[in-house]
Amino acid sequence: MLALFTSSLLAINSVSLNSPSLPQKLLSPAPIAQFLPSDTPVLGLVDTKTEKWQSLSRFELFAQIYSAVENILPAQRGLNYQTDIKPWLGEQAAFAFMPRKEAKLVSLNDSFLLLVAVKDKQQLQAFIERFKEKSSQEVTARQYKGVQILEWKPSALDLPKNTPPSTLPLKTSKLPKSFMAAISDLPRLPVPKPDSIKNKGMAIALLPKYIVIASTAKPIEQLLDKPPGGANLAQNPNFKQITQHPQYSQALFTLYQDPNKFLSLFKSFSTDPSLPFPIPLSAINTAQVEQYNSISGLVWEQPEGLRLQLNAYRKQPSLANVLAPNTTQLLPRLPAPAYGATTGSNIYGQWQMLVTVLNSNPQFKDVLAQFNQSITSITKLDLSKDILGWMDGEYALFFYPTKQGLISRELNMGLGFFVQTTNRPKAESTLNKLGESIKTISSGALSTNTHDNIDGFNINTWEIGEQSVFAHTWIDDKTLLISTGLGAITELLPQPQQQLAKDYNFATATSSLPFPNQGYSYINMGSSLSWIYSLAPTTFNNPNFQSFKQVIGSVRSYSTTTTTTSKKEQYDGLLVLAPAKK
Known part of the structure; x- marks a missing residue:
């Protein structure tokens, strides 16, 4: 995740920033969760404290990764972490999806943003200036609720004049005819739409102690629209649950998701014509998602290596899917x-739970029925009753x-x-x-x-x-x-x-x-x-x-x-x- 927001900063093709006048609610270096609305669908937090990441260098995997980053990244980006990023980088970074407003449709670019803690604003400005000359796009500046937002529009890439097909056929000239007959009904591979391949735009806003980055200004504006004193994510009981985890303060990465809010957002994303690939909503079981209040995850270091934990919390306690240990x-x-x-x-109990999930989706239900029929046709046995039932x-x-x-x-x-x-x-x-x-x-x-x-x-x-x-x-x-x-x-x-x-x-x-x-x-x-x-x-x-x-x-x-x-x-x-x- 560190590489993610670093790359996003590099993509800014930047401009110098002036210190804007800000609403009182944004003047303190509060934890990131306090900036976000209480109904934020997704938040990912990255601890960027130097000592934590240096501690990982005791493992050969990270020693190799750090060496590769130091050798490759400067050559490709003209960037050195020690001199260009470390001087201004604060102790936390985050990505978030802003909540969907009422029934309005929203695109992926209009919802996603990055927040990065800044410990030295002057060093950040110097970093931005060093990349200003590389910008081929004109950056515009405007004020929104006392905060300066800098943005530039996306520009199309130079593409070949021949328009690619919407799907790519498999190369089949060297495959047996019998094999091709068997896979003749398989779907072709989708390719990105030509108008979706472009240099994406960028918008940034500099707040005290934080820089906010997004593809458009809309999610930044939505962040600034949060009323002073309004409910924030840090007050959400479901989010508080993850902050009470014994490893929360030690986590390198923390994830929080409200699955129901994100499902609503995800459905909106599926209507976005600019997406390079379609989103298969039919694969999502809404009834299953609605059973959960929140999903959380943490990654932390322990003596043996890296530990991961994910938790999915139910709205109502249920013993339906609880198997004997x-x-x-x-x-x-x-x-x-x-x-x-x-x-x-x-195995039989696990299979029955899977069957229940698959049968709730018409598309998967048909596939399951065909699979069961094939097993019976070949073996003369019923998969559930005869093969797995015992x-x-x-x-x-x-x-x-x-x-x-x-x-x-x-x-x-x-x-x-x-x-x-x-x-x-x-x-x-x-x-x-x-x-x-x-x-x-x-x-x-x-x-x-x-x-x-x-x-x-x-x-x-x-x-x-x-x-x-x-x-x-x-x-x-x-x-x-x-x-x-x-x-x-x-x-x-x-x-x-x-x-x-x-x-x-x-x-x-x-x-x-x-x-x-x-x-x-x-x-x-x-x-x-x-x-x-x-x-x-x-x-x-x-x-x-x-x-x-x-x-x-x-x-x-x-x-x-x-x-x-x-x-x-x-x-x-x-x-x-x-x-x-x-």
């Missing part, structure tokens, strides 16, 4: 190192290194799936029926077999010739294990030699996340990247990739979890980063 019973059975894993509980316990899906099984000989990967059930007979019936369906589809090329007493387990397999492509066994009366072949599954029995639950990387990635929770999603970046690089060693060993590999390789893992109560839904994520090289 995951007890991590299956974690000791997962292998380490794994490329990645996802754990949780009650998956009501904990589950774990994981990818792990192995040289055995369906996808392992060349790719060195196995896929495993544990799932618990209270209806084992139904699960066994489904697997048997599925095996018979696959036999029929393969015209007898696939056969089924049973291997008795392998490490004490009876393993059922599907085989094509001598290649085992699918295997499953019961770990206990309620726990089924499925994997990609006999060889791959035997590496997991009776337990893997190294357990993910005891793995240092996994423990580091999850120990600070909330517990109990609905399960984890975990990606081991080290092993995953090594696997990706092994797929095309010539390409990834190319010198052009080395800088990228060095940066992405400093990310050790990414893990997430969700926690659901009657009052809110919470998402937590942790990016574990390697320390900076000395």
